[in-house]
Amino acid sequence: MMTHFVKTLKTLAVCTLAVFAFSATAFADEITDYMDEALKFYKDGKFTEAVDSLNFAEQLIQQKKSAGLEAFLPEALKGWTAEKATNTAAGNAMMGGGISAERSYTKGDSSVKVNIVADSPLLQGVMMMMGNPMFAASDGGKVERIGGQKAVIKYNADNKNGDIKIVVANRFLVTVEGNGVTDADLKDYAKAIDYTKLATLP
DSSP: HHHHHHHHHHHHHEEEEHHHHHHHOOOOHHHHHHHHHHHHHHHOOOOHHHHHHHHHOOOHHHHHHHHGGGGSSSOOOOOEEEOEEEEEEEETTTTSSOEEEEEEEETEEEEEEEEEEEETTTTTHHHHHHHHHHHHHHHTTEEEEEEEEEEEEETTTTEEEEEEEEEEEEEEEEEEEEOOOOOHHHHHHHSSSSSHHHHHOO
């Protein structure tokens, strides 16, 4: 029990330092407060309360990391209007865990949504499919390079909808979806993301 608890504390400490390195401001005091609280509960033999405090500290760290992803969502391209970006820190029961950020864009009847997911175990399955061109082709897609990254593109010219999926640094899944759009619209939004900087996120 003690070994597992100390290991969990160390993991949270590493995550906290990573958030601090990424953010220009210090991480919220409440994160360290919950970590200190968890240690106190543990020393007092209140293991359930200790776990609850650790889980809450982890959730706050995930929320801060997901907010950082928003910076990589592109601004509205010329003639388009962007909605406010949103972020989510998913628990292990949702999407296999991980964090995500999303933003929607509109131009008349056309709409595009850009989503970035990080650190989700579900990425492994997506990467396996993307690594085999036969899978992409069987699903109506094709493989191209966008921003130096391998992308799987699916587009239906008759319905004017489609999506682009890009895996970055084996950690991030970028998805660009569009309705009432051209193939160029999708690619323009996919190209507007700084994949080099995204790949260096801790």
